[in-house]
Amino acid sequence: MADYRQLLGEVDAVSIVTPTSAHFSIARDFLTAGAxxxxxxxxxxxxxxxxxxxxxxxxxxxxxxxxxxxxxxxAILAAEPHLRAPRFVECHRLAPYKE
Incomplete structure (x- = not known):
């Protein structure tokens, strides 16, 4: 599917997993379409x-x-076995979207 708008009015629910900059417009479109x-x-x-x-x-x-x-x-599941009694954990999220 080339464009999410093709789904408007066709689905009951959606999960929006896009860069944050697109969340508002996509969510607004689907809510307006009744999803x-x-x-x-x-x-x-x-x-x-x-x-x-x-x-x-x-x-x-x-x-x-x-x-x-x-x-x-x-990433959390992979780290869990290595954490015995942590007092401090520092995490850095790696994702394509940079704020």
Whole structure:
């Protein structure tokens, strides 16, 4: 599929896993089309955009969730066996999106 807009009105729910800069517009489009939306963190780039999505979801009776779970991240799972009694852990997230 070349463009996510082809799914608008065709799905009941979506998971938005894109660079943060695209979260607002994609989530807004799907909420407007009547879909439930899971957005990976952070929800948007600004609090104003986040508030707009929250209000849009509430007005349409749709669920809007933000994914904050790292528990099953493969990097965390790989590190766990090596952590006996940590007193301090420093982590650096490696991802294509840079703030």
């Amino acid at each position: 439930h939306v899971l957005v990976e963190k952070p929800i948007t780039e600004t609090p104003r955009e986040a508030r707009e999505l929250i209000e849009l979801a509430a007005a349409g009776g749709r669920t809007l969730q933000v994914g904050h779970l790292e528990r099953f991240n493969s």
